[in-house]
Amino acid sequence: MASGKIILGITGGIAAYKTVELARGLTKKGYEVYPVLTAGAENFVTPLSLATVTGNKVLKETFTEEEPILHIKLTDEADLIIIAPATANIIGKIAAGIADDLLTTIVAAKNCPVLLCPAMNTRMYQNSIVQDNLNRLKGHGFFLLEPDSGNLACGHEGPGRLPEVQQIIAEVEKILSDKLLTGVKVLVTAGPTREYIDPVRFITNKSSGKMGFALAQAFRDLGAEVYLVSGPVSIKPPFGITYIPVETTEEMANKVEGLFEQVHIVVMAAAVADFRPKVTYQQKLPKENSTSIDFVKTKDILKSLGQRKGRKFLVGFAAQTHDLENYARQKLIEKNLDLIAANDVSRSDVGFDSEENELLVFTRDGRKIFFSRESKKIVAQKLAQLIGEMYLNKQNEKG
Ligand SMILES: Cc1cc2nc3c(=O)[nH]c(=O)nc-3n(C[C@H](O)[C@H](O)[C@H](O)COP(=O)(O)O)c2cc1C
Incomplete structure (x- = not known):
């Protein structure tokens, strides 16, 4: 059984519906999964389904009276942050150091690796600004799972599709276990x-x-x-x-x-x-x-x-x-x-x-x-x- 705390960031992409399956798969493996939604993501996935499969409250708000410094508390304890799907928008915001909602604030305060799973229309993905932002983030040590190629929901064909859930889970396991100096x-x-x-x-x-x-x-x-x-x-x-x-x-x-x-x-x-x-x-x-x-x-x-x-x-x-x-x-x-x-x-x-x-x-x-x-x-x-x-x-x- 795996162990570890994962913050699962979900943004407003069409592939967000797949993250219920991703959250379920990670939870079944033994990880504690804390879903964090952007405002855009709520159009594609319901907090109730994510809360049901993970057993954890879905987090959306930066400013709450219950937990005023929630972003710090979460980042203190997390072993990994996954953003799947990662929209062109969030990639640009993170690359620019913007922290204007709970998810981007968590990433700004991160204390663990971050895995980005970009998923978007092919033209958006191939946009040179998006590519520059991805390269910039790679340079800062972010992990990147390249999108698959194929028929996209928008009718276009090419790279931009969120990889299969099992492939994302395999990448997570690699990041969490593939540590050069374990035991040293x-x-x-x-x-x-x-x-x-x-x-x-x-x-x-x-x-x-x-x-x-x-x-x-x-x-x-x-x-x-x-x-x-x-x-x-x-x-x-x-x-x-x-x-x-x-x-x-x-x-x-x-x-x-x-x-x-x-x-x-x-x-x-x-x-x-x-x-x-x-x-x-x-x-x-x-x-x-x-x-x-x-x-x-x-x-x-x-x-x-x-x-x-x-x-x-x-x-x-x-x-x-x-x-x-x-x-x-x-x-x-x-x-x-x-x-x-x-x-x-x-x-x-x-x-x-x-x-x-x-x-x-x-x-x-x-x-x-x-x-x-x-x-x-x-x-x-x-x-x-x-x-x-x-x-x-x-x-x-x-x-
Ligand atoms: C139906 C629909 C599907 C969308 N799918 C994607 C997508 O797959 N990838 C993407 O980067 N943006 C997509 N967008 C655009 C984002 O939702 C938009 O840029 C939004 O501001 C993202 O906000 P967020 O990154 O804070 O979630 C889509 C928009 C709509 C209306």
């Missing part, structure tokens, strides 16, 4: 660390944690069990992972070393402080005291993990303001890493605390890969996929 445990570190001078003063760095958090989410979406150990940041941890907040390098080292034996992949994306004050004063230093601070090196967590790596896959980050490539290549070898992702932190458009990132990746097997500037989320998805594939290859090589 991944430890990600993120954010800065703080090294205290006295109880209220500390040294730290500009890391926002965004890249590490995006990586934790990307590994989660690949099916991994994720542990995220992070220094102090102002962003929320992704849903569905184990979050372990820490403050100092020593605390981070303790947590990471404690988890190390039970995980398979370790990605050290945290910007760990390299130095700490030699002395931490127990009381706040009076400002009258002129004081100079001596620093000592903090523990090199990555190096100590590299020394006991075994079959694990170890990834480091190199944040540099200059001579990035030489520094990264040297760190890859010195720390016994499998892969290193180098960030140019001298730039304000990528790296520390920015929304986007650009990475130069070097691998143990001598490859150099460039991830061009994109949102940290997309860069994280690409990097997590590469790490996942390399980890699995490494396991296969060693038998």
Whole structure:
């Protein structure tokens, strides 16, 4: 028996009548199905039939007193959103980031994969704007089930027909089970660390944690069990992972070393402080005291993990303001890493605390890969996929 929560979005296409059968098929497989209708869809399918086959209330309204933030509640818990049929209209709205009804608002707040099943008249489907919108959505990681070709309800012939219900269910099962890293445990570190001078003063760095958090989410979406150990940041941890907040390098080292034996992949994306004050004063230093601070090196967590790596896959980050490539290549070898992702932190458009990132990746097997500037989320998805594939290859090589 399958399990999982599916939001089934139904829009105003002629094929909407087939979604009662789809909802029934998914429910029979064991999925919990929550139908969400657009205003257009109600012309083609009745809420009562969908409620009957799924056992769940059919949702239509964004603004309800019973559940004021229904779209967030639903997206927090869903494993998949399907939109079948997906009209040209909803495809355009999603591609433009519009959120003007419950279904588009849910998609804007999504926290899981989305499967679009476009169905429409052939001319509409082949319209270059519709095609551009579909390509744009594919680029953003949406799954797309191409429509079938044949006689359409409008009398035209060509692509545009909603695929058979069994084919849509097969696609759903593929998306929900086809996860690269099912059963793999991944430890990600993120954010800065703080090294205290006295109880209220500390040294730290500009890391926002965004890249590490995006990586934790990307590994989660690949099916991994994720542990995220992070220094102090102002962003929320992704849903569905184990979050372990820490403050100092020593605390981070303790947590990471404690988890190390039970995980398979370790990605050290945290910007760990390299130095700490030699002395931490127990009381706040009076400002009258002129004081100079001596620093000592903090523990090199990555190096100590590299020394006991075994079959694990170890990834480091190199944040540099200059001579990035030489520094990264040297760190890859010195720390016994499998892969290193180098960030140019001298730039304000990528790296520390920015929304986007650009990475130069070097691998143990001598490859150099460039991830061009994109949102940290997309860069994280690409990097997590590469790490996942390399980890699995490494396991296969060693038998
Ligand atoms: C009888 C009829 C059938 C329609 N079938 C489709 C269709 O199969 N695909 C489509 O994209 N639009 C179709 N439309 C147009 C949509 O219903 C219209 O664009 C609507 O605004 C979609 O709203 P929604 O996407 O919010 O449900 C049809 C309209 C009518 C009147």
